[in-house]
Amino acid sequence: MRHIDNSRQSLYLVLFLAAAIAVSGSVSYAQGTEPQAVSQPTGTPSAALSQATSPPAALPEAAEVLNTTGKLKLEISAMIGVGSKSIDVGTTTGGDSVKVSGGGGAGLAITAGYGLSESLDFDVSLGGQSSTEQPAVENADASFSRGFLRATLKFLVPVRDRIRFKFGGGVGLYSGGELDIDTTQVAGGSRDIVKYDDATGVHLVGELEALIRNDFTFVAGLRLYSVKYKVDTWQQNGAAMPVSTLRDDVRNLDGSGGDIFIGLAKYF
Numbered sequence: 306m307r308h309i310d311n312s313r314q315s316l317y318l319v320l321f322l323a324a325a326i327a328v329s330g331s332v333s334y335a336q337g338t339e340p341q342a343v344s345q346p347t348g349t350p351s352a353a354l355s356q357a358t359s360p361p362a363a364l365p366e367a368a369e370v371l372n373t374t375g376k377l378k379l380e381i382s383a384m385i386g387v388g389s390k391s392i393d394v395g396t397t398t399g400g401d402s403v404k405v406s407g408g409g410g411a412g413l414a415i416t417a418g419y420g421l422s423e424s425l426d427f428d429v430s431l432g433g434q435s436s437t438e439q440p441a442v443e444n445a446d447a448s449f450s451r452g453f454l455r456a457t458l459k460f461l462v463p464v465r466d467r468i469r470f471k472f473g474g475g476v477g478l479y480s481g482g483e484l485d486i487d488t489t490q491v492a493g494g495s496r497d498i499v500k501y502d503d504a505t506g507v508h509l510v511g512e513l514e515a516l517i518r519n520d521f522t523f524v525a526g527l528r529l530y531s532v533k534y535k536v537d538t539w540q541q542n543g544a545a546m547p548v549s550t551l552r553d554d555v556r557n558l559d560g561s562g563g564d565i566f567i568g569l570a571k572y573f
Contacts, residue, residue: 370466371516373420373572378428380416380524382568385409388436390559392552394447394486395438403438405447405484407534408562410436414453416568423461426471430455433481434564444490451482451501451534451560457510467516471526474509479560482534498540499548499555506532506560520572527565534558 388406395403412434420426431454438447459473482501488494512526536556539546548556 369516369518371463371469371514371522372423373426374423376420376520376572378416378418378420378426378570378572380418380428380568380570382414382416382430382524382566384412384414384432384434384528384564384566386528386562386564388560388562390554390561391439392554392558395442395445395488395491397440397442401440403440403442403445403447405438405449405486406436406562407449407482407484407558407560408436408530408532409564410434410449412564414566414568416570418570420572426459426461428457428459430457444488445494446487447485449482449484449558449560452480454478454480455508457508459510459512469514471512471514472510474507477506477508477530477532479504479506479532479534482558482560484555484558495541496543499551500537500539501534501558502537504532504534504560506530512566514570522570522572524568524570525566527563529563530561532560534560 386409388408388410390408391404391406393402394405397403412432414430414432416428416430418426418428431452433450433452435448435450438445455475455477457473457475459471462470462472464470480503482504484497484499484501486497486499489496508528508530510526510528512524515523517523534557536548536551536558539548539551
């Protein structure tokens, strides 16, 4: 009998362990611990398979980088500035001096450039500029106009992928300098036109360049320049006059000044 009882106890123990394993498997199945492929109905793709076969999420588009090495540039810019020195051309009824400067004024320029490397570029600018009397008066006009051809070497300092600073300098040829003073509406006035020889000068420039899109950039900066003009001819009311009788500041006109400029450029 004891032998039979021991056999029954062993059988009960085996049945108990089998039941425990079955219950444990049911709980695991209910909690989703079994592979999802087993739990899916026939003919229905599993979640894992759906994720594996779905197209990957689109990656963010890479930002454009402002790298102009080996590229040509065409730029148009506008400028306005002040001259470092001015000459007197008259007096207002209020007793204030009317002056005109050999530098500064408003102007336009077209620039062609080339990216020499990631840290250097070179450009050439062709343009014109004119300064007028200050303060403006109703019965007289005075202006100094000139053209320029400037060559500039610039160092590039990247700030971000789309923004960089440029610092540099160069030399310029200034031609067609003409001082035009019209005081014919004033009693005893005249029309004086003083023309100057071509002159050379130097300049420094600092600018910010920012990529807009598709190789178009916005440019803004400051230029300082030094140039002096020597008189060539002087006409008063259409008649030639001896230049030796002009004031020294007119015979040797200081055309130095500083301009701020903005522009748009396209790289090719």
